[in-house]
Amino acid sequence: xxxxxxxxxxxxxxxxxxxxxxxxxxxxxxxxxxxxxxxxxxxxxxxxxxxxxxxxxxxxxxxxxxxxxxxxxxxxxxxxxxxxxxxxxxxxxxxxxxxxxxxxxxxxxxxxxxxxxxxxxxxxxxxxxxxxxxxxxxxxxxxxxxxxxxxxxxxxxxxxxxxxxxxxxxxxxxxxxxxxxxxxxxxxxxxxxxxxxxxxxxxxxxxxxxxxxxxxxxxxxxxxxxxxxxxxxxxxxxxxxxxxxxxxxxxxxxxxxxxxxxxxxxxxxxxxxxxxxxxxxxxxxxxxxxxxxxxxxxxxxxxxxxxxxxxxxxxxxxxxxxxxxxxxxxxxxxxxxxxxxxxxxxxxxxxxxxxxxxxxxxxxxxxxxxxxxxxxxxxxxxxxxxxxxxxxxxxxxxxxxxxxxxxxx
Numbered sequence: 001x002x003x004x005x006x007x008x009x010x011x012x013x014x015x016x017x018x019x020x021x022x023x024x025x026x027x028x029x030x031x032x033x034x035x036x037x038x039x040x041x042x043x044x045x046x047x048x049x050x051x052x053x054x055x056x057x058x059x060x061x062x063x064x065x066x067x068x069x070x071x072x073x074x075x076x077x078x079x080x081x082x083x084x085x086x087x088x089x090x091x092x093x094x095x096x097x098x099x100x101x102x103x104x105x106x107x108x109x110x111x112x113x114x115x116x117x118x119x120x121x122x123x124x125x126x127x128x129x130x131x132x133x134x135x136x137x138x139x140x141x142x143x144x145x146x147x148x149x150x151x152x153x154x155x156x157x158x159x160x161x162x163x164x165x166x167x168x169x170x171x172x173x174x175x176x177x178x179x180x181x182x183x184x185x186x187x188x189x190x191x192x193x194x195x196x197x198x199x200x201x202x203x204x205x206x207x208x209x210x211x212x213x214x215x216x217x218x219x220x221x222x223x224x225x226x227x228x229x230x231x232x233x234x235x236x237x238x239x240x241x242x243x244x245x246x247x248x249x250x251x252x253x254x255x256x257x258x259x260x261x262x263x264x265x266x267x268x269x270x271x272x273x274x275x276x277x278x279x280x281x282x283x284x285x286x287x288x289x290x291x292x293x294x295x296x297x298x299x300x301x302x303x304x305x306x307x308x309x310x311x312x313x314x315x316x317x318x319x320x321x322x323x324x325x326x327x328x329x330x331x332x333x334x335x336x337x338x339x340x341x342x343x344x345x346x347x348x349x350x351x352x353x354x355x356x357x358x359x360x361x362x363x364x365x366x367x368x369x370x371x372x373x374x375x376x377x378x379x380x381x382x383x384x385x386x387x388x389x390x391x392x393x394x395x396x397x398x399x400x401x402x403x404x405x406x407x408x409x
Contacts, residue, residue: 004043004060009157009180014041014144015048021142022049023090025115027108029133030122032146033264033289034204035196037177038122041146042094045120049092057089063100072100074107081111092118099123105136112140122146124204127262148290149175150319151312151400158184167397171308172300174292186300193292197265200293204263211259216241216248220256224266224286225298228307229335231271231326233282257286264289269314272325272337274369285326287314305380306351309396310335313349313378320404332365344373345404353377353384353393363388 014030021028022045030038039062049056059081061068071077077095085091093111098104098121111117133141149157151170157180160166173179173189176196182188201221206214219241234250234257241248261268267287271280288294288311298304317324317338327334327346336347346369350362366375367389376392378399387393394402 004046005040007040007044007047009153009177010044011037011041011153013150013153014146015044017144018045023118025112025117025140027112027133027137027141028120029141029143030120030146031126031143031264032122032124034124034200035176035178036146036148036264036290038146039096040177042096042120042122046092046094053090055089056092057084057086058092058094059084060094060096062096064097072102074101074103074105077101077104078107078110081107085117087116089116090118091116093120095119095121097122097124099125105133108133109136112137124200124264125208125262126264127258145318147175147315147319148292149177150316151175151397162397162401164397167400170400171291171312172295174290174295176290176292179292189292190296193290194296197293197296200263200265205259205265208263209255209259211256213248213252216246216252217256217260219244219246220253221260221265222297224257224260225288225294228287228294228304229285229310231283231285233284265293267314267318269324269326271328274327274329274334274337279325280328287311289315291315306349309351309378309380310349313347313396313399316400317347317404320402322404329365329368332368334365334369344371346373346375348375348377350377350379352381353379354381359384359388363391363393366391 018028030041032038046058049058061071061080063071071080081093108119108121112119154170154175155162155166157177169184173184174193176193178192179189182192201217205211205217211217223237223241234254237253238248238250257268260266265288267289269285269287271283273280291308291311294311314324314336317336322338322340322345325337327337334346335349338345338347346366348362348366350358353359353362362377366377369375376394378394378396380396382395384393
């Protein structure tokens with residue numbers, strides 16, 4: 001029976017989401033960029049299964065382990081697993097980084113035909129799973145997005161108090177789980193983070209998409225890192241880069257940006273017309289999945305405080321299960337329109353609320369929305385403690401410590 005690393009820090013938020021689908025023929029798919037902790041969630045699930053059934057038949061494959069180097073296609077994958085199945089038992093099948101196996105979907109489809117097989121897979125490419133498995137499995141799979149550590153997870157992993165100093169570390173270094181093994185020092189952490197970033201870009205973007213113009217890809221990542229929260233289209237990015245003597249077509253910009261999103265380097269966020277109740281076809285914002293990776297590319301500059309704050313707020317919203325869009329209300333912009341389980345939440349982000357003019361502007365945009373859904377302003381300061389004409393104000397540390405349940409509104 002395979003041995004697995006001891007689990008020092010649990011990520012029970014994900015386990016609780018996955019639990020209802022355990023011991024069912026539905027394939028459990030966990031996606032997220034490399035080193036975000038998908039493997040340890042598998043280990044946690046295996047531990048849970050073994051606690052319930054010490055004789056459970058567990059078949060485990062990790063495509064980053066040389067032990068499994070010969071499993072390169074669906075044929076080898078199916079043969080390896082089939083030889084280890086036990087008809088008289090429930091078979092628990094775990095495959096880590098399955099996108100490294102050609103046409104893996106064929107093997108998974110076949111294995112999923114047997115209700116005795118309980119299948120869990122992880123991968124680092126969103127499009128591959130959404131297209132391949134959706135076509136092959138129809139409604140017989142469920143997908144879980146695994147993110148970098150949330151703020152509370154970061155505090156738990158690093159044994160830190162909830163303080164402004166801890167918050168600054170989180171903003172600076174981000175939430176890659178492996179950082180618990182390193183001193184939280186700039187030089188050490190950024191060297192590790194940059195190596196992770198390079199691996200993601202090389203293996204999940206350049207190699208997978210066969211990208212030749214790697215210099216432009218790097219320029220695009222740097223551009224997006226320096227312009228968090230700005231609205232762009234492929235045309236506008238192309239025009240800007242041409243002004244910097246970098247010639248690239250809008251189609252290539254779109255293709256490269258899509259590749260970065262598929263590898264979970266960035267999240268592309270579309271615009272939503274609040275009055276017309278529809279998405280705009282053009283104009284998106286980009287947010288980095290991991291703030292440490294963003295800072296390793298763009299640096300940690302004081303003048304970027306507002307950009308980092310907006311990115312961290314966005315990341316917490318999607319961690320809490322919201323579908324998030326950028327809101328447009330006539331000529332005004334609402335930072336985030338968030339929907340979850342049929343409910344809507346409007347969020348505005350402000351670095352500070354130090355003047356009556358700033359307060360009126362940040363709260364005023366939300367007050368123009370004429371519905372009864374909750375509206376909040378998240379800021380980086382505690383100095384403004386009050387609500388404003390019924391719109392709640394939440395300090396960033398309190399916001400990041402929440403799951404955004406109704407008690408906050």
